[in-house]
Amino acid sequence: MAAIDMSKLLALEECDSKRLALEQQLHAVPRDITAVEARIAAEKQAIESAKAEWQGLEAKKKTLETEIKSAEEKAAKYRTQQLEVRKNDEYRALTHEIETTEATIGGFEEDELKVMYSIDEAKKRFAAAEAVLKANISGHEARIKALRERETQLKGEHQAAATVVETARQAVPEDLLRVYDRLARKPGHPVCVPVHGGRCGGCHMKVSSNIEFEARKAENITTCDQCGRVVYWTS
Numbered sequence: 001m002a003a004i005d006m007s008k009l010l011a012l013e014e015c016d017s018k019r020l021a022l023e024q025q026l027h028a029v030p031r032d033i034t035a036v037e038a039r040i041a042a043e044k045q046a047i048e049s050a051k052a053e054w055q056g057l058e059a060k061k062k063t064l065e066t067e068i069k070s071a072e073e074k075a076a077k078y079r080t081q082q083l084e085v086r087k088n089d090e091y092r093a094l095t096h097e098i099e100t101t102e103a104t105i106g107g108f109e110e111d112e113l114k115v116m117y118s119i120d121e122a123k124k125r126f127a128a129a130e131a132v133l134k135a136n137i138s139g140h141e142a143r144i145k146a147l148r149e150r151e152t153q154l155k156g157e158h159q160a161a162a163t164v165v166e167t168a169r170q171a172v173p174e175d176l177l178r179v180y181d182r183l184a185r186k187p188g189h190p191v192c193v194p195v196h197g198g199r200c201g202g203c204h205m206k207v208s209s210n211i212e213f214e215a216r217k218a219e220n221i222t223t224c225d226q227c228g229r230v231v232y233w234t235s
Contacts, residue, residue, distance in 0.1 A: 004218050006192065006232045009176050012168040013192050019161040020189060026158055029151040033144055040140045043133045050129040054122040057115055064112045068105055075101040179221050179230060186228075193224070194234040203227035 078098045085091050169177060183191040193201035195215045200207050205226040207215075214222040215233040224231050 004176070004221065006218070008168070008171045008173075009180060009230070010192055012165065012172050012180065013190055015161065015165045015168045016184065017189055019158065019165050022154055022158040022161050026151065026154045029147055029154065033147050036140050036143050036147070040137050043137045043140070047130055047133050050122075050126040054119065054126050057119045057122055061112060061115045061119065064108050064115060068108045068112065071101050071105045071108065075105070176221060179223075183223075183229060190229070192230045192232060195231045196234060200224040200226060200229065200231055202229040202231075207231065 075098050078094045082091055082094045180191055195207060195212055198206055198212055203226050208225050211222060211225050215231045218233060222231050223229060
């Protein structure tokens with residue numbers, strides 16, 4: 001009986017391995033894009049957080065300005081009332097109210113100065129953070145663009161590899177092709193592995209002496225009695 005020519009099956013497997021490698025790379029692109037998009041979202045959130053600190057201080061400043069204006073109006077009203085009262089005790093009471101209100105205004109103005117200083121510092125922090133984060137976002141967007149270009153390239157390469165595989169399949173005898181297709185559906189490439197030193201080149205387990213003998217003869221399709229891969233003899 002003539003020996004089985006394994007060269008065509010091995011050529012098919014080599015083409016198929018290249019196709020599978022491209023397929024894995026192609027499947028990884030959307031995951032990579034999603035990961036980069038998540039980093040962009042995080043950078044944008046960091047910008048918004050820095051901006052929120054500054055805006056919060058601006059809101060606090062406006063609240064203090066309103067409080068100061070209200071207190072000043074109240075003090076002005078007390079002063080007008082002082083001009084109209086005739087009794088000393090009423091005059092003294094209004095004087096006390098004016099002094100208390102002016103003290104309150106002083107406290108508000110002191111707080112306003114502190115807030116204004118904090119606003120300046122927050123603006124500086126925001127500007128610095130925004131510059132860095134926008135640069136990061138720009139880098140991430142460039143990465144996404146490169147990934148999309150790579151995806152387009154991989155689709156072309158994968159399509160070409162699939163065509164090569166189909167051509168290689170036509171050269172493999174049908175009986176070998178059936179065995180190959182059955183084994184290729186299982187996880188764990190390659191399908192065809194050499195027997196060397198009494199061990200399978202796929203699972204690296206020791207094969208039986210009968211399997212090694214059949215692999216040496218190469219008259220029939222021989223599979224590993226441990227992992228089921230097609231085994232062939234190499235000197």
